[in-house]
Each structure stands twice: as structure tokens, then as C-alpha cells.
Amino acid sequence: MHRFLSLTLVAAACGGPAAVTAPPAVVRPTVDVHAAAESDVNAYVVSDGRGTVIIDATRSSSDARAVAALARTRGDGPVTLLITHGHPDHFLGIGALAAELPGLRVVVARQEIEDDIVGMASWMAGEGWLEHEPAMKPRTEANPDGFDYAGTIEVLPEPRLVLPGGAVLELTADYAPTEAAHMTTIYSRDLGALFTSDLAYHDVHAWLGVGVTVEAATTWQRTLTRLEADWRSARPTIYPGHGAPTDLAVLAATRRYIGDLLEVARASATDEAARDAMIARYPDHANRDFLLAMSIANQRALAAASAE
Numbered sequence: 001m002h003r004f005l006s007l008t009l010v011a012a013a014c015g016g017p018a019a020v021t022a023p024p025a026v027v028r029p030t031v032d033v034h035a036a037a038e039s040d041v042n043a044y045v046v047s048d049g050r051g052t053v054i055i056d057a058t059r060s061s062s063d064a065r066a067v068a069a070l071a072r073t074r075g076d077g078p079v080t081l082l083i084t085h086g087h088p089d090h091f092l093g094i095g096a097l098a099a100e101l102p103g104l105r106v107v108v109a110r111q112e113i114e115d116d117i118v119g120m121a122s123w124m125a126g127e128g129w130l131e132h133e134p135a136m137k138p139r140t141e142a143n144p145d146g147f148d149y150a151g152t153i154e155v156l157p158e159p160r161l162v163l164p165g166g167a168v169l170e171l172t173a174d175y176a177p178t179e180a181a182h183m184t185t186i187y188s189r190d191l192g193a194l195f196t197s198d199l200a201y202h203d204v205h206a207w208l209g210v211g212v213t214v215e216a217a218t219t220w221q222r223t224l225t226r227l228e229a230d231w232r233s234a235r236p237t238i239y240p241g242h243g244a245p246t247d248l249a250v251l252a253a254t255r256r257y258i259g260d261l262l263e264v265a266r267a268s269a270t271d272e273a274a275r276d277a278m279i280a281r282y283p284d285h286a287n288r289d290f291l292l293a294m295s296i297a298n299q300r301a302l303a304a305a306s307a308e
């Protein structure tokens with residue numbers, strides 16, 4: 001926009017046409033939410049009718065097929081899938097999406113996120129955790145029919161995606177380790193939308209399981225404080241990684257939740273007591289059996305190790 005205006009002004013100064021022509025209008029995108037059956041995770045479909053960006057792939061092929069069907073209702077233009085971070089509930093649906101949407105471009109904002117995905121998929125395969133999604137076991141010499149993550153995922157050359165009608169999605173991917181080692185958030189001025197991925201959880205127990213150290217948890221809290229300040233005046237709608245779209249208040253709520261979980265993990269005598277204490281504080285939060293249970297186990301183990 002600035003370059004367009006300044007070129008026009010230069011043209012005027014040089015005796016060119018004095019009238020400033022309006023810049024081409026941006027085609028306003030829409031956003032649809034697929035709240036997945038598994039993991040209470042979201043995928044988002046942002047489309048301007050001429051092309052589509054899908055944000056995250058969900059954890060299962062069946063959820064991913066539903067996301068593909070949703071994307072198809074928005075037109076048959078090119079589709080780009082952006083994976084925000086290297087957790088399985090955000091990337092295991094890649095294979096099904098690629099099968100459903102021929103020509104799908106799969107991207108991440110930085111090389112480290114591709115590395116996180118490959119590392120996580122390899123670890124899960126080794127643990128026997130991909131038996132329900134065997135096609136998503138990584139391709140190796142021993143498993144030549146496995147999924148070629150590195151060959152499928154492209155690292156974006158710059159932190160932005162542009163829809164065919166001109167709407168820009170601005171990506172931020174330079175966060176220090178928080179909920180994941182690397183994280184991407186996405187802002188759309190045209191939608192008034194900030195997609196926080198897993199920096200925000202809305203009425204869903206947050207992941208503080210394996211990989212989330214106490215230091216990462218406190219960095220996550222500070223990151224939420226900074227995001228609150230950064231976005232206070234623009235007041236975008238927040239599209240979280242887990243739970244329904246909402247407003248900026250979810251940032252403080254997630255920060256408070258992290259503090260509560262750390263405190264409860266330190267203070268409780270057993271995992272069961274910690275679980276009961278968190279459920280008492282958050283009776284309506286979803287996903288007790290996996291997200292809460294794994295977070296308590298990890299944070300209590302970390303607290304016990306640091307007390308030794």
C-alpha cells in the first residue's frame with residue numbers, strides 16, 4: 001500500500017496523472033472453524049473464495065477429512081495448509097488432507113517447526129503411538145512406504161501468506177519455548193483475527209506435559225502478558241488452538257491456568273490430589289483424561305526432581 005502510494009506521488013511529481021487511483025480492493029476472507037472430535041483441537045479454514053489457507057491439520061484422518069470437506073465448500077482454488085507447531089494434534093491429519101485436496105501445499109513458518117514435526121512423528125512411531133494412524137509413520141529405510149514429512153513440508157521464505165484476493169496473513173514464529181519448542185501465531189487485519197494456536201486454550205485443560213519445563217511455562221505466561229499489551233488496542237477476535245473462538249480475556253485466563261497448575265503440582269501429595277484440585281478450580285474445562293492427566297504427571301515429576 002505504501003509503495004503504491006509513493007509511486008503514485010512520484011508519478012504526480014514528475015508530471016504524471018495527479019489523481020490518486022484507489023489501490024485494488026482486497027477480497028475479504030471468511031473464517032470457518034472445525035472443532036475436532038479428537039483432542040478438542042481446532043483447524044481453521046480461511047478463504048477468500050479464490051483460494052484457501054487451512055490452519056492446522058487436527059490429530060486424526062477422520063477429522064482431517066471433515067476439514068477438507070469444509071475447505072471445499074469455500075471454492076476450488078489453491079489450498080495451503082499451515083502447521084503452527086510440532087505437536088501431533090496439529091499435524092497428524094496432514095496425510096488425509098493431502099489425499100483429499102490434490103495439489104495441497106503444506107507449509108511451516110520456520111525450519112525448526114518442520115524439524116519438531118519430524119522428531120515428534122519419529123518418537124511416536126518408536127513408542128508405538130501411531131498404530132491408529134499407520135500411514136503417518138515417517139518414511140525410513142525400514143519403512144519406505146511411510147509418510148515423507150520432510151519432502152511434503154515447505155518452509156516459507158517470509159513470515160506471511162497472501163490469499164489470491166490480496167488478504168495477508170501475518171505470521172509470527174520467533175517465540176521462545178512455551179507450550180511447544182517453536183510456535184506460530186497468525187494475524188489477519190481483514191478478519192480482525194489473531195490465531196494464537198496453543199498459546200491460548202479456551203475452557204480446555206492446557207498442555208503442560210512432557211517437553212514443557214517450568215521455565216517454558218513461565219515464559220509462556222510472560223508471552224501471554226506481552227500479547228495482551230500488544231493487542232489491547234486492536235482487540236482482535238482470538239482463535240485459540242483448543243476451544244471456541246473468543247476475546248482477549250482468554251490470554252489472562254490461560255496465564256492464570258498455567259500458574260494454578262504449577263502451584264497445584266508443587267503442593268499436592270499425589271497425582272490424584274492434584275487432579276482433584278484442578279478439577280475443583282476448573283470444573284467445566286474439557287479434556288481431563290489426557291491433557292490434564294499428562295500435565296499433572298509431568299509437572300509433579302519436575303517439581304519432585306527439583307526438590308531433590
Ligand SMILES: [Zn+2]
Pocket residue numbers: 041087089090198241242
Ligand atoms: Zn494442541
